[in-house]
Amino acid sequence: MTTMDLTRFSELLDAYGADPRRWPAAERSAAQDLLAGCAQALELQRKAALLDEALDQYLPAPPAPALRQKLLGAVPLPRPGWRDALTDFWRDLGGWRLAGPAFAASLALGALLPLWLDETAVDLPDEDLIAAVQLVDELPEWNP
Amino acid sequence: MNSSDDPDLPAIERIRNGDAGGCRVLLERHLDRLHALATRLLDSSADADEVCQDAFMRAWQQAPKWQAGKARFSTWLHQVVLNLSRDRLRARRASLPLDAIAEMADEDTPEQAHGRADRAQSVRNGLRQLPERQREALVLCHFQSLSNIEAAALLELSVDALESLLARARKGLRAALDGQGLAPGAAT
Numbered sequence: 001m002t003t004m005d006l007t008r009f010s011e012l013l014d015a016y017g018a019d020p021r022r023w024p025a026a027e028r029s030a031a032q033d034l035l036a037g038c039a040q041a042l043e044l045q046r047k048a049a050l051l052d053e054a055l056d057q058y059l060p061a062p063p064a065p066a067l068r069q070k071l072l073g074a075v076p077l078p079r080p081g082w083r084d085a086l087t088d089f090w091r092d093l094g095g096w097r098l099a100g101p102a103f104a105a106s107l108a109l110g111a112l113l114p115l116w117l118d119e120t121a122v123d124l125p126d127e128d129l130i131a132a133v134q135l136v137d138e139l140p141e142w143n144p
Numbered sequence: 145m146n147s148s149d150d151p152d153l154p155a156i157e158r159i160r161n162g163d164a165g166g167c168r169v170l171l172e173r174h175l176d177r178l179h180a181l182a183t184r185l186l187d188s189s190a191d192a193d194e195v196c197q198d199a200f201m202r203a204w205q206q207a208p209k210w211q212a213g214k215a216r217f218s219t220w221l222h223q224v225v226l227n228l229s230r231d232r233l234r235a236r237r238a239s240l241p242l243d244a245i246a247e248m249a250d251e252d253t254p255e256q257a258h259g260r261a262d263r264a265q266s267v268r269n270g271l272r273q274l275p276e277r278q279r280e281a282l283v284l285c286h287f288q289s290l291s292n293i294e295a296a297a298l299l300e301l302s303v304d305a306l307e308s309l310l311a312r313a314r315k316g317l318r319a320a321l322d323g324q325g326l327a328p329g330a331a332t
Contacts, residue, residue: 015310016292022285024292024303051318055286058267060183060192062176067193071175071200075167 004030009041018049152217159207167204174218175200177288178225184283185229187272195228222288223298226280233276263321270320278313281306 004012009031016022023031035041152173158166178199182192202224203217210217271279277299284295285306296306 011307011311014314015307017286017314022289051314051321052286054263054267054321055282055317057264058184058271059264060180061189063179063189063193063196067179067196068171068175071171071197072164072168074201075164075204 002027002030004034006034006038006040006044009034010044013044013048017052017055018045019052150212150216150218153212156207156210156212156217159204160210166207170203170207170217171200174221178221181222181283181288182225182229184271184287185226185279186232187268191229191232195225195232198228199224219290219294219298222284222290222294226284226298230276266321266324267317269324270317273320274313274316278309278316281309282313282317285310 004027008027012023012027012031016024020028020032035045152170155166155169155173158169160166175196179189179192179196182195183189186192186195199221203221206220207217271282274282280299281295284290284298285292288295290298292303292306296303299306299309301309
């Protein structure tokens with residue numbers, strides 16, 4: 001443990017004042033040890049405290065509330081990137097709450113649509129088309 | 145100076161995530177203190193308003209890209225206010241004759257003057273008369289309660305040089321108060 005002499009203690013008071021919280025952390029403990037057992041150190045501290053008290057009486061007025069409001073009004077929040085925009089879009093669409101039903105509906109549609117097309121949308125060749133094909137087949141190039 | 149336990153980091157993270165509440169936290173935590181710093185350095189609360197406005201505009205821009213680990217955010221804010229205050233003092237010196245600078249402190253209203261203790265006014269006058277570097281050292285260490293290491297770093301000085309500035313500042317203030325018949329320890 002380091003010790004402190006009265007000369008150094010006096011320098012400490014001259015620079016940092018009487019409050020141990022303002023003393024350098026590395027020397028605080030040694031200074032307090034000296035203080036605990038030295039009446040002369042206590043007297044030096046008492047004198048230094050008088051200037052501290054005078055200094056502490058100068059308290060500037062706090063800033064007006066209007067300044068606080070002005071500063072808060074000027075907060076520029078970061079613009080959302082494309083990931084944020086996509087997330088917002090997804091959320092606006094309903095997010096995962098709608099994803100399940102939408103997936104089930106698309107599965108059902110995928111299963112039912114071919115069945116319905118089999119019955120209604122299969123178009124058999126009509127008589128005119130068969131005749132046209134037969135006519136082409138009768139061209140001379142095809143019958144050498 | 146350990147910045148890994150910077151108490152401002154959660155608020156900075158909120159700002160990074162687009163949450164204006166983080167700005168509110170920083171403002172509540174630092175505005176009064178930084179305003180007092182600028183007022184004591186400039187001896188003008190109107191100028192301190194403008195310095196704080198500039199400083200926090202910079203803070204809003206800096207917060208989203210702040211990298212933890214180098215310095216505490218509050219130390220950086222102190223540096224910004226210190227630099228902006230120095231710029232203002234330099235501009236004052238460039239634009240005004242010396243006797244006008246001494247007169248340009250805020251005028252108190254009669255009510256304020258009546259309510260203000262003589263001792264406080266004397267300290268204010270004494271601070272105004274100190275050389276700029278001594279005033280900065282004293283304001284940072286005594287009023288802002290920065291550690292000697294933080295203050296020395298802000299002023300770009302060794303700790304020994306800071307200590308010497310502080311001792312001269314306190315001696316000068318004591319002499320100023322003595323000169324006004326308000327020696328520390330006299331009746332308050």
